Amino acid sequence: MRLPRVEELVPPSAVEFEVGWRDAGGEHRLPLSRASEVEFEAGLPVRAFPSYRGQRHFPGLHWAATTGGHVGFESWLERDHVMLLDFAPEVTGLLSQPFWLFWEDERGKRVSHAPDYFARFEDGRGLVVDCRPLDRIDVRSAVKFEATRAACMNAGWGYRVVGEVDAVRMTNVRWLAGYRHPRHGVAQGMVERLLALFSVPSPLVGQASLAGDPIAVLPMAFHLLWQGRLGADLSRPLSDTTLVSRVEWR
Incomplete structure (x- = not known):
């Protein structure tokens, strides 16, 4: 399945991203262009994982050797990928649900998305990760993922949409x-x-x-x-x- 690219859905000149995040000092929000140096990996998750009777996903916490603390996951797929990020020796920081990304679509409707993970590498690079079985990416998710990819490019971060692992x-x-x-x-x-x-x-x-x-x-x-x-x-x-x-x- 080919993901629609953001330029196919929104004129590039019209896309202005904002980012909202949490840390010990409270909640913050800035244009993404002014937040590229924020240490998102040292913040707090912007949303909690729901837990309810009969839910199909399996949320939990992974104790990360990278950070010496817990990193959340909302499914077994996310658990696998947070474990792989923790396993990568070049990763020095890691946070689940690291920020909200905000933008307007082609109709002027406000859209938001909280990626699954933000990882910091030892050379200072950032990586944003979304986890989703590739055969379960619907059009709505594809649009959000491609907008997130564009935002990450603007911020100088890498971006991955990852599915099942070998x-x-x-x-x-x-x-x-x-x-x-x-x-x-x-x-x-x-x-x-x-x-x-x-x-x-x-x-x-x-x-x-x-x-x-x-x-x-x-x-x-x-x-x-x-x-x-x-x-x-x-x-x-x-x-x-x-x-x-x-x-x-x-």
């Missing part, structure tokens, strides 16, 4: 997420030993066993895989024989 990769990331907490990487001497042992690609369990009891050592290896200090091919199921190697730490 099942094998997501299964691996969920497993590694169980070892994302810093408590799994506190034994610095063991961390350095594991990094040295995997200086060349080696089978996960066999090589980790050289550092000690696998029951004690493997959680640290999984933590290093989560951090990106060890790497593996996550397009295939993790197993005892998965080849793991050290990744040069920035």
